[in-house]
Amino acid sequence: MTTAIAARDELKFGVLGPLTISAADGSLMSLRGNRLPALLTELLFHANRWVTVSRLVDVLWGDTPPKSYVSNLHTYIHRLRCRGIPIEQVDGGYRITVDVASLDLLTYQAESEAGREAARRGDYETAARCFRTALRQWRSANMCAIDQPHLELEAARLETERVTIVEECVDAELACGKASELLGELDMLVRQYPLRERFAAQYMRALAATGRRAEALRVYQRSRHALVEQLGIEPGRQLRQVHEMILNGQ
Template identity: 85%
Template sequence: MTTATIDRTANDELKFGVLGPLTVSAADGSLVALRGTRLPALLTELLFHANRWVPMSRLVDVLWGDTPPKSYVSNLHTYIHRLRGRGIPIEQVGGGYRITVDVTGLDLLTFQAEADAGRQAVRRGDYEAAARHLRSALRQWRSADMCAIDQPHLELEAARLETERIAVVEECIDAELACGKAGELLGELDMLVRQYPLRERFAAQYMRALAATGRRAEALEIYQRSRHALVDQLGIEPGRQLRQVHEMILNGQ
C-alpha cells in the first residue's frame, strides 16, 4: 500500500483500525498519513470511544498529561482541524468532540458487534453460530501491540481492550468445545496455556479438550502444572472451575 499525504474530503469512505497499530485507509486502499505523535494519539482516543462524546479535558490528558501548554485549547483545535482536513469526520459536541464511524468502518466496533452476536447465540444455545461470530470478532485483531504511541493514558485503554480480547478467546473456545471441536483446539490451547499460565479457564479448557480426545493423563499433567504456577506465583490453590474439571477427569467423565 502507498501512503497518502494529500488531504481528503469528508465524502471519502475511510476505514480505521485500532486493534493493532493505528491505521487510516481510504476507499482505494491507500493509507492516510498522520505524522508525529499528537495526531495519532488524538485520533486513537476518539476512536476508542467512537460515536460517543469525549470531553476536552480527557483529550488534553491524553495529549499532554499533567503539563499541558498554556495554548492547549488552540493547539487542540489545530489538531482537530488537521484531522478533519484528512476527511476524518469529527464534530464538536459541547465541551468535547465526537468521531462518527459506521460499524464496518472501525475494527473495534466490528469486534464488539461480533462478540455481542456470539454471546446472544450462546444464550440461545446455538454454539455453531456463536463460534462463527466470536471467531469473526477475534479476526479483527491485527496485533496485540496496540498504541505504539508513547501515551500512558492510551496504554491503559489498550490494556482494557486486551482484557476484552482474552475474554472473547475464552468464550469462543467454550463454544467450539460445545461443537465437538476439541481436537482442532489442542494446538491453540497449548499455546494459550503457555502464554497465560495463571488463567485457569484456559487450563480447564485445555484439560477438557485433551480428555475429549482420549489424552486423560496429559490433561491431569496440565492440572498439576497450572496448580504449581498458581501456588508459586500467587500463593493460591486452583479455583472451583479448574478443580471440577480435574475431578471429572479423575472420575472418567
C-alpha cells in the same frame, strides 16, 4: 452549536493494533508526529460518543498542558478534518462518527455481543463463528504504539477483554465438538497465560475428549504448581471440577 465535516468516502480505521487509516482503494494515510495519532486514537476508542476537551487535553499533554492548549487542540482537530476524518464539535467536546464496518473496534464489539447472545441461546455454532470474526479484527496486541499513558490504559483494558472473548470462543467450539481442532491453540494459550485457570480447564477438557486423559492430568498439575508458586493459591472450583471429572472417567 455543533459543527461537522463529511467523511472521505469509505475511509476505514484500525485501532486493534497500530493505528491505521485506509481509503477505499486500500491506500494508507499517515499522520505525522505523536499527538495527531494520539488524538485520533482516543476519539476512535470512544467512536460515536462525545469525548470532553479535558479528556483530550489529558491524553495529549497529561498534567502539563501548554497555555495555548485550546488553540493547539483546535489546530489538531482541523488537521484531521482536512484529511477527511469526520469529527464533530459541541461545547465541551468532540466526537468522531463512524459506522460499524469502518472501525475494527466497533466490528469487534458487535460480533462479540452477537456471539454472547448466540451462546445464551445455546446456538454454539453461530457463537463460535461470531467470536472468531471478532477476534480476526485484532492485528496485534501492540495497540496504538503511541507513547501516551492514557491510551495505554485503554489498550490494556481492551486486551484483557480480548482474552475473555478467546475463552468464550473456545467454550463455544468445545460445545460444538471441536476438541481436536483446538488442541494446538490451547497448548499455546496455556503456555502464554499460565495463571488463567479457564484456559487450563479448557485444555484438559479437549485432551480428555480426544482420549488423552493422562496428558490432561499433567496439565492440571502444571497449572496447580504455577498458581501455588506465583500466587500462593490453590486452583479454583472450575479447574478442580474438571480435574475430578477426568479422574472419574467422565
